[in-house]
Amino acid sequence: MEEKDILVHACCGPCSTASIERLLEDGWNPVLYFSNSNIYPLEEVQRRYDALEKVARTYSLQVIHEHYNHERWLESVKGHEGEREGETRCSLCFAFNLKEASLKAEELGFRHFTTTLTVSRFKNSKRIFSVGEQFPGFEQIDFKKKGGFEKSVRLSKELGLYRQHYCGCEFSMHK
Ligand code: SF4
Structure with a gap:
């Protein structure tokens, strides 16, 4: 691995x-990692993965697709199902996905990893950072800065990407 591989x-x-x-x-030299066992249902996982593959092709990047295990994710947020978005369930959810990413980075020999979650204006970057810093190699990059969120909306339109209307899990639907 090169120093700037992430x-x-x-x-x-x-x-x-x-x-x-x-x-x-x-x-940086990014390699994409799709590991989102929080997403429900399975058809939605496929829709989001298809959109990510299109992005990967556009930028000629590799994308690694992790095994989906929603049951294990549900176990990790047990007791917090009824909370509103942004509360403890979401921190547990970030921890679940970032731990997977950290383990994958270690397995593949990456010295750095990060997450695109900070692009969203609906997600608190500081909270994501405080979860991420528990794991070795985590890079605190606030992608919503420098107009990142607005840019993601514009680029998604230009590429004709599927854009979801809820965060991901079943508890974030219809809210
Ligand atoms: S609302 Fe989003 S961040 Fe929160 S637990 Fe559900 S999928 Fe995860």
Whole structure:
């Protein structure tokens, strides 16, 4: 691995667009990692993965697709199902996905990893950072800065990407 190689936990295609552009501008060599066992149902996982693949092709990047295990994710947020978005369930959810990314980075020999989750204006970047810093190699990059969120909306439209209307899990639907 090169010093600037970075494994990027990618939550979906739209959030990845602006994140990839920022990483490339900053001299990183990103490899995308789709590991999102929080997403429900399975058809939605496929829709988001298809959009991410399109993004990966656009930027000529590799994308690694992790095994989906929603049951294990449900176990990790047990007792917090009824909470509103942004509460403890979401921190547990970030921890679940970022731990997967950290383990994958270690397995593949990456010295750095990060997540596209910070693009969203609906997600608190500081909270994501406080979860991420528990894991070795985590890079705190706030992708919503420098107009990142607006850029992701524009690029998604240009590429004709599927854009979801809920965060991901069944508890975030219809809210
Ligand atoms: S609302 Fe989003 S961040 Fe929160 S637990 Fe559900 S999928 Fe995870």
